């Protein structure tokens with residue numbers, strides 16, 4: 001549904017949003033953040049498409065601030081898009097004319113979602129200092145894109161000069177996989193220290209500058225950034241070690257080659273993520289990106305620059321040649337003469353360390369962080385202690401906390417362990433308990449997840465019984481639609497204004513050997529439901545056949561999504577889901593928290 005509001009006010013827009021929410025009903029659930037999209041008229045449509053796509057998994061209120069004609073009288077034209085026209089989000093386009101074009105912040109402020117993070121994104125030219133700009137100052141994260149600006153290098157210099165916590169740039173997000181590959185290459189014997197590095201790319205390519213800055217900072221070695229006359233984007237990266245160079249060379253779109261001494265040249269898929277994928281990756285993390293900050297502000301100034309045609313550079317040995325020319329491991333002459341003269345710094349950290357750093361970061365950004373424990377009981381104790389700390393913080397901050405328990409093998413163990421977690425009674429009294437899914441059998445039935453939690457000692461926790469919210473019980477398929485609606489109403493009754501479910505502080509999820517989470521099973525439609533908080537399940541592949549489950553957006557609105565998994569029979573599912581993203585065959589690859597996603601694994605589930 002699209003509603004145009006020409007020559008309007010923010011009060012009118014707010015009223016129409018509320019009215020639309022009632023009219024469209026279920027669509028208005030679980031918005032987890034406000035995304036401010038600050039753009040000019042020409043780039044507005046393309047940017048809105050990207051934002052819409054990127055917020056598919058993190059439904060947001062998108063406030064597009066479009067700086068329209070600055071001449072003439074002040075005017076605000078708005079358009080609201082909801083339902084099918086806005087995907088999982090709701091979009092308000094604010095076209096600012098005349099003097100109003102300079103007052104975007106006062107226009108958006110009344111329209112911000114309450115109690116939710118604000119992320120600002122400039123798809124084109126940003127202000128000089130994004131953090132102190134009127135719109136940037138109200139945002140927790142500020143996303144720029146030096147690659148989309150007329151002068152990318154100048155942009156990076158500005159970003160470095162004015163860097164503030166919460167800033168990031170999509171030129172950085174684009175190289176996440178490059179960094180992962182380089183780090184992985186260093187994680188193989190002989191683990192020798194890198195002595196120097198060369199990044200060859202087209203002039204002014206900001207991703208190449210940032211990767212050079214990252215190498216300089218992480219490895220603490222001399223790094224050169226060579227401009228290539230041939231090729232676009234990043235052409236190649238070389239890391240010199242005593243045993244010879246490691247070369248990552250872009251062969252063609254989507255494919256690169258990796259060559260290392262003593263190993264056959266490998267082809268590795270290395271596609272450039274789409275703008276929506278980059279934006280989505282940034283929306284997943286709301287904390288400051290310290291590694292970006294270090295690469296930009298500390299690493300990049302150490303990088304030395306040189307201009308040279310790619311062919312000349314290759315001849316001089318400064319860069320790797322194209323993949324067809326990659327020499328055999330026995331060819332010793334690839335090291336740069338100029339680089340060879342430089343002696344490695346004493347303090348160069350071992351390659352292993354770089355690998356570890358990147359892996360930690362990649363895990364956080366994409367697949368989620370991993371925390372392991374020796375066995376299921378130790379795992380439950382760790383998870384319980386972490387839950388206690390998260391609940392304590394939430395109660396201190398908001399006066400209340402919402403915890404979602406899981407069923408299955410780790411659900412009961414975690415409840416038992418919670419009895420030993422140190423949490424004062426006063427804190428427990430403010431905690432609400434929910435379940436991520438429920439088996440639809442009568443109250444008190446052994447198969448019910450809430451019953452298993454009670455048997456494990458739930459009622460010994462000093463949580464008021466009114467704060468325990470089991471999903472409805474029943475036994476026949478006819479009762480399921482009413483039950484799923486009743487559950488959704490109970491969730492809505494505890495939601496903050498404008499949302500349809502509580503803002504969960506922690507959602508615990510078990511993972512089945514088939515990678516199912518809650519009652520979202522592989523290759524079924526329930527995992528793709530985005531317009532409700534709850535969904536009914538019939539003919540479940542795992543008994544009992546009738547179930548109720550939270551939907552992916554309801555889960556993903558949580559601050560912390562913790563997947564708690566024990567047992568060797570789950571190792572394969574864990575590895576596959578961590579490697580994938582939104583794969584219908586692997587429901588566990590769809591869930592992530594707005595603040596963090598953690599895979600809590602016992603050693604058996606962690607596999608290798």
Ligand SMILES: O=C1O[C@H](COP(=O)(O)O)[C@@H](O)[C@H](O)[C@H]1O
Nearest residue numbers: 406407408409410510511512518
């Ligand atoms: O049936 C269910 O299974 C999953 C996983 O259980 P597990 O016993 O294999 O760990 C669980 O997370 C879900 O809550 C439950 O209803």
